Amino acid sequence: MKAELISVGTELTAGITVDTNAAWLAERLGTLGVAAVRHVTLADDRQAVAEELRSASVGSSPPEVIVVTGGLGPTDDDLTREALADAMGVPLRTEPAVLEHLGEFFRRRGYPWSESNARQALFPEGAAPLENAWGTAPGIRAVIGDTVVYCLPGVPREMREMFARFVLPEIEARGAAAVIVARTLSCYGAGESSIAEQIADLMVAGRAVTVGTTANESVISIRFLARAANRAEADALIDRDLAEVRTRLGKLVFGADDETLESVVAKLLRQQRRTVSTAESCTGGLLAKRLTDIPGSSEFFLRGLVTYSNQAKIDLLGVEPRLIEQHGAVSGEVAEAMAIGCRQRAGSDFALASTGIAGPTGGSLEKPVGLVYVARAEADGCEVRRLTLGGHLSRDSIRQRGASAALNLLRLRLLGYSVTPGS
């Protein structure tokens, strides 16, 4: 089965808003075995939308499904209804039940009724309304030739809910020819090319599972797409690949699907009933922010200190002034002292520290932008890592990567790995 996605809105064609609906729909349809091979974004232009609907549904191999998002609201530039009627070659007519429902929606909320709202009760002859539980604009289901056309609102929350309620069951009932299952493994500790090399034989074309890598701020994601006749078969194919990659990459793999470095660290801390505190210079609160992104983080996160000034490092962490004088605030020695001092004062099992030069200015030949030290202290020792992240990176990238390196130091320790250079 094939689908075409049409996103309608001048804010999209003008580049003011990035369309996320099409990617979301494509992924959902993909897991149902429907390939969304063509996405088209059009301005609020009745003729252009009608033309696209017409040409898509009459081609030599028309898609079984077209999903249109946007252009269903009450204003003059919402023209999806009209375009659909043009493409079907039928007039619009008012659906009295929908009109009544709209009127009640406004009365109940005490909103003033404006006549333009009545436009939302117009439907092409022969098309059916789809109820919108979250907003006023109903959707439309219509048939052109052999293609079923679903028109959904552009508001993501409304669109997603209506997709689940109206589109998904109908596609499932039609019984797709293939099921696609998607999974992800996330890795930290090696570059994308090194990881791709280690799984190169799985990444060749023509296998039943398509394997690809993407990199985002030093986290490498390995994406698996399995296509099979049914769910169980697709799951079996993909599970075999997941197990193989986990074996090959070992501790480089930190999680699957939606897991993040911080969610994995949080899970391990909870399981082991351990606590952590943070002392940050260059990451400036980001490390604490990422750890407290996790609901219930008060169970394992005791406190975070953003010691940006030297005085704060001395006052709050007990870093000795002569250490800063001798080695500079950006040094392995100071990172270590920050972590040790933080742990002692917080009374936590672990402490993580960061100090570095996030840029864009403040670097020198000896200590360039992108130099970051991270440290992990525990009762019987402290481990420090020196990162040279490269001055071509943005301030935000350097901070994100510094925080990830610190989280990974803790992850490896909680997993019982000894941390060696390059790990």
Next chain:
Amino acid sequence: MKAELISVGTELTAGITVDTNAAWLAERLGTLGVAAVRHVTLADDRQAVAEELRSASVGSSPPEVIVVTGGLGPTDDDLTREALADAMGVPLRTEPAVLEHLGEFFRRRGYPWSESNARQALFPEGAAPLENAWGTAPGIRAVIGDTVVYCLPGVPREMREMFARFVLPEIEARGAAAVIVARTLSCYGAGESSIAEQIADLMVAGRAVTVGTTANESVISIRFLARAANRAEADALIDRDLAEVRTRLGKLVFGADDETLESVVAKLLRQQRRTVSTAESCTGGLLAKRLTDIPGSSEFFLRGLVTYSNQAKIDLLGVEPRLIEQHGAVSGEVAEAMAIGCRQRAGSDFALASTGIAGPTGGSLEKPVGLVYVARAEADGCEVRRLTLGGHLSRDSIRQRGASAALNLLRLRLLGYSVTPGS
């Protein structure tokens, strides 16, 4: 002038990657007076890409420009070259100069040469290569009928650089019929509908400046698009609207274009040579993170304390235990004590504090998820605000909005406004 954008890649049609190139190109073209009225995303499918190029360039009113991104790499599924040749009805031939350049690129870097790289030196007869300064895949410039087709790599950095070097000058030289200038004002302190009401007369259709609003985590952006015959005229139109909206909305407007609450607060702190420190409970480091996102923040940011546990609030901020017992950690009294204690110990001019329930659990009837107190202390007093953000919001939204409320408290103070409820 009109343009069509074609994005090529199965990772895009499958929804694995969200295409940001089209929106970027649409906005750039828009400022040159070129309306990108149609964006099409296609899988790595030679026939589909060729068909789209053909039908787009032979229609009744073909676009003057087509920009294709993606599908120019060395692998078997990179088929933009072939599709373009099909659409032009010409064969591919090797460009010797490009082949030589590619070989040298690999030799210089010590990369192993693979024969598939030679595909990148293939061009449709009559088409011209466009040099790629950042990667190996050259672009292509071709003409079909009255349409100029530019094929650029899908890697955003390479695409943007080549757009600036090859596409932009040619469009400017052709002299667009109109220039579009885009500007944004950002507001905090009122809802989108309330702001839209105050500028409703500017938001009607048919004006020379198109005005629209969007909301993101309680920051309301007002977008202005002016179309005129030349830059000076467009600037004059838009400046008049900007001034009018600033007058009407007053202190609700905190910045323009790329400015954020934190960048505006940073600018004001620097101008006034004042310093700030932070004491965070529910925002968990986010407030410190946002302030230290600003390069050079060590000038005004002294320290940040993430006091997640009650003990940390007592130890690090001097909050009295009986205050927590009496009012609870989430209370105006504790927010105030946190801010005052933080400021005194840090020796900063101001301190900002937050305490609240970010959820998704931990709420009660009396103190529901979304209840957040923020406070701003200075030498002669402390101001506290109570926010009820609503339990329907995500943890991340509640934390972002809490941090923004604290930043806005400081912004208004630095501007000399007295802070009153609802401001």
